[in-house]
Amino acid sequence: MELANLVDYLYQRGAANFKVKLGLERIDELSKRIGSPQNTFKSIHITGTNGKGSVTTAISRILRFNGMKVGTYISPHLVSITERIKVNGENISEKEFVEIYNEIEEEIKTMDLKGEEYAPSFFEITTAMAFKYFEKQKVDVGVFEVGLGGRLDATNIINSDVSVITSISKDHIKTLGDTLEAIAYEKAGIIKKNNFLILGNIDESPKKVILNKAKEVNAEKIYEHGKDFYSINHRYFINNNMLDYHGLNYEIKDLIFGANGTFQIENVTTSLAATEAFMQKFGKTLSIEKVREAMANFYWEGRFEYTEINGKKMVFDGAHNLAAAQQLEKSVNLYFPTQKKIALIGILDDKDYEKMSQIFASVFDKIIVTSVPSERGRHPELIYEEFKKHTKNVEFIKDPSEGFNKLLSEKSDIYFVTGSLYLLGKMKELMSTNLVAL
Structure with a gap:
């Protein structure tokens, strides 16, 4: 087999x-x-x-x-x-x-x-x-x-x-x-x-x-x-x-x-x-x-993981619950207090996305909401609507690969992918198979 x-x-x-x-x-x-x-x-x-x-x-x-x-x-x-x-x-x-x-x-x-x-x-x-x-x-x-x-x-x-x-x-x-x-x-x-x-x-x-x-x-x-x-x-x-x-x-x-x-x-x-x-x-x-x-050389993949892709500075962080979102906020403010920051975000339906969206909206200058490749991520539109309550600079792209390509097309000092480990895994898989534009 x-x-x-x-x-x-x-x-x-x-x-x-x-x-x-x-x-x-x-x-x-x-x-x-x-x-x-x-x-x-x-x-x-x-x-x-x-x-x-x-x-x-x-x-x-x-x-x-x-x-x-x-x-x-x-x-x-x-x-x-x-x-x-x-x-x-x-x-x-x-x-x-x-x-x-x-x-x-x-x-x-x-x-x-x-x-x-x-x-x-x-x-x-x-x-x-x-x-x-x-x-x-x-x-x-x-x-x-x-x-x-x-x-x-x-x-x-x-x-x-x-x-x-x-x-x-x-x-x-x-x-x-x-x-x-x-x-x-x-x-x-x-x-x-x-x-x-x-x-x-x-x-x-x-x-x-x-x-x-x-x-x-x-x-x-x-x-x-x-x-x-x-x-x-x-x-x-x-x-x-x-x-x-x-x-x-x-x-x-x-x-x-x-x-x-x-x-x-x-x-x-x-x-x-x-x-x-x-x-x-x-x-x-x-x-x-x-x-x-x-x-x-210890690091844990997907947890405030910093890398550079074609000269673009990126952070992958699977902040998948409220406590992790709060930790992400502290870390972003510590490492990148003044830089412009744009994020691709996907959150599972069964998480506290109301409070998480409020935190993320305060951290990033622009947000692209996308779906999470999971049965528990069937309603990204609801999460997008929640983000709209906290920031005007947000858009919705359902397909994660399209969302990632849109993220990298934006001008920013730092690029983030966050909100779910399943989303991070999908992005890493797409990157490894060259199915997203790097």
């Missing part, structure tokens, strides 16, 4: 309609059927409303540069599904992706015969594939980003050694709850007995929920941002940011990292603490020199 055919098939299982199947029964059964591969390596588990992808990637880099063989599982992907499963920073090959699926297909089909309720979902299948691939690759540690929430997420059958909760804000409220406390409860579900727990910069009320859960399951140690670890002396330069880190056991002055955005300060700080905690738990020494090497 070719990769394209397999991806089409996996999407047909429900992912194309974004039918989320929460619950651990199916993934638990599937993993047992394939030999419980997730139990063959140490693991770190990361959740949070925002920042979990960056933290997952940063932790993986630091451990890899410190001599470990590291498996990394992230979602969603931007262009290729192979981005989701990595070993030592390299995507699983298309051939290996198909081979791993073929190895577990018989067990998936057996479960399918029991009925729709028992049929593994797209995400459950790719999670099982990551478990199996990491086992075959004999990784030392698997670093797993939660797909949605935590408590009932397919990744949560790992018996993690370190759990990380990066941030708590409102998103996916129909699934996770409409209060910070309810969302915190779902995120706290990844905490395990004897865990080392790392908490990012989280407000007191949701933090209390998390700490209660940690006590309930008997987490071994808890380290909190601002209390047990922190960073100071933040310096912001595009692709060349810097901070001083004060950690659990280490201090690092003038740490340079490539990832842009004010929010990446907290993500980098949390990543360093999580890596320290993991090394501490297993009596390993962290090389500060290797940390510097790992972080110097």
Whole structure:
């Protein structure tokens, strides 16, 4: 089977309609059927409303540069599904992706015969594939980003050694709850007995929920941002940011990292603490020199990602919820306070686009609203109407590729694509195949 055919098939299982199947029964059964591969390596588990992808990637880099063989599982992907499963920073090959699926297909089909309720979902299948691939690759540690929430997420059958909760804000409220406390409860579900727990910069009320859960399951140690670890002396330069880190056991002055955005300060700080905690738990020494090497070129694709295309300065930022839009506003004002800024924006229907549009309208001099390539992005016209309430300098181009070409035809100091990771992924795909004018 070719990769394209397999991806089409996996999407047909429900992912194309974004039918989320929460619950651990199916993934638990599937993993047992394939030999419980997730139990063959140490693991770190990361959740949070925002920042979990960056933290997952940063932790993986630091451990890899410190001599470990590291498996990394992230979602969603931007262009290729192979981005989701990595070993030592390299995507699983298309051939290996198909081979791993073929190895577990018989067990998936057996479960399918029991009925729709028992049929593994797209995400459950790719999670099982990551478990199996990491086992075959004999990784030392698997670093797993939660797909949605935590408590009932397919990744949560790992018996993690370190759990990380990066941030708590409102998103996916129909699934996770409409209060910070309810969302915190779902995120706290990844905490395990004897865990080392790392908490990012989280407000007191949701933090209390998390700490209660940690006590309930008997987490071994808890380290909190601002209390047990922190960073100071933040310096912001595009692709060349810097901070001083004060950690659990280490201090690092003038740490340079490539990832842009004010929010990446907290993500980098949390990543360093999580890596320290993991090394501490297993009596390993962290090389500060290797940390510097790992972080110097660290960035997270699609998060205030700066690049230049034919001399045009561009930023790709998948600010897909209200908290991320607020972070984008801070970062834009910090890095580009006086420059003219134009943006191509697409927002999913189920996001808080009323408030997001208000923020984006205050940030950009001109806005082009477009559709998001997703079943959850069926009504871009409604989002355009919302933007019109906040700015006169806005236009609507439904087709994203036409919108991107229009964006680049405008005169501006900086060009942005934002509002959805799905939109970013589509633009990157079009750029890679030369289907947009660069």
